[in-house]
Amino acid sequence: MSAEDTVAVRVLLADDHPVVREGLCAILESDPGIEVVGQAGSGEEAVTLASRLLPDVVLLDLRMGGMDGVAATGHILRQAPRSKVVIVTTYEDDSDILRAVEAGAAGYLLKGSSRAELIEAVHGAARGGTVLTPSLATKLFRARAVEPTPLSARECEVLRLVSQGLTNADIGRELFIGEATVKTHLLRAFKKLEVSDRTAAVITALERGLLA
Missing domain, CATH: 1.10.10.10 (Winged helix-like DNA-binding domain superfamily/Winged helix DNA-binding domain)
Structure with a gap:
């Protein structure tokens, strides 16, 4: 195992439901290769913490009061360009997936994903990969295949x-x-x-x- 492999992936969690944050935190910290360095209850707080903590991966809820996950993604990537953002949500609407990916998110996971999928997604995003819940791959392809709106x-x-x-x-x-x-x-x-x-x-x- 290389020295790089022994360094834990630093993760920031952002969700407006404390119980969800605690659940995700427990799952992630069960893996010795992951360290949760901060938790945010809103998009605005996630942006502030990301710029200060510079995490390797930010797990963002899509829909929160105030700034949503897509808007927060853009701000985070401007202030902490080395961070990777993964959207974790209960929603799987085609337009939501496309908005998140176009904003620069490295992945899009459903909250129903398994513990193994969530942990692998964090490691995959940290390595620079694109992570997507398998059931959403077809939706993303379909969303991207929509005929582009013509210019006036x-x-x-x-x-x-x-x-x-x-x-x-x-x-x-x-x-x-x-x-x-x-x-x-x-x-x-x-x-x-x-x-x-x-x-x-x-x-x-x-x-x-x-x-x-």
Whole structure:
């Protein structure tokens, strides 16, 4: 066994039900290779603790009061980019799974998962793998297979001008619309193309033949 193997995976738990947190904690700490370093009762608390504790893995409930698990995932990965987030929930809706994965979650598990599945998921995520309850794999595939929402004519027009090197202000003047409106069109295009910046949006749109 290497020295790396002897280092326990540091885990942060986040769930708004104390009993659930305690149950998960008991299961995880039954494995000598896992150490629960913190527990959070909300998404906001999870973000704060993750930035301070820098855990290897964060187990997040999907639906909590205030900031939900998907929003918390984004914040955690920005503040603790080395941490891996695994969503643990009772819900298995296709859109929820896709939202979690797109937010950067390394996995999605149901609370009905076995002790062995939960422990293996933590170790797998810590190693950099993607972990998904087997019954959810088909759902994720189906969710990803949905035909992407087409860009509107105005969104294509804005991206075409972005590809020409124009700034938002330039595009606004060119199209006789406000700069804030240009930004709104871009954000909608980013969401539809599943990207997060102008360059990726233009490249993706060109690949799909939307700016021809």
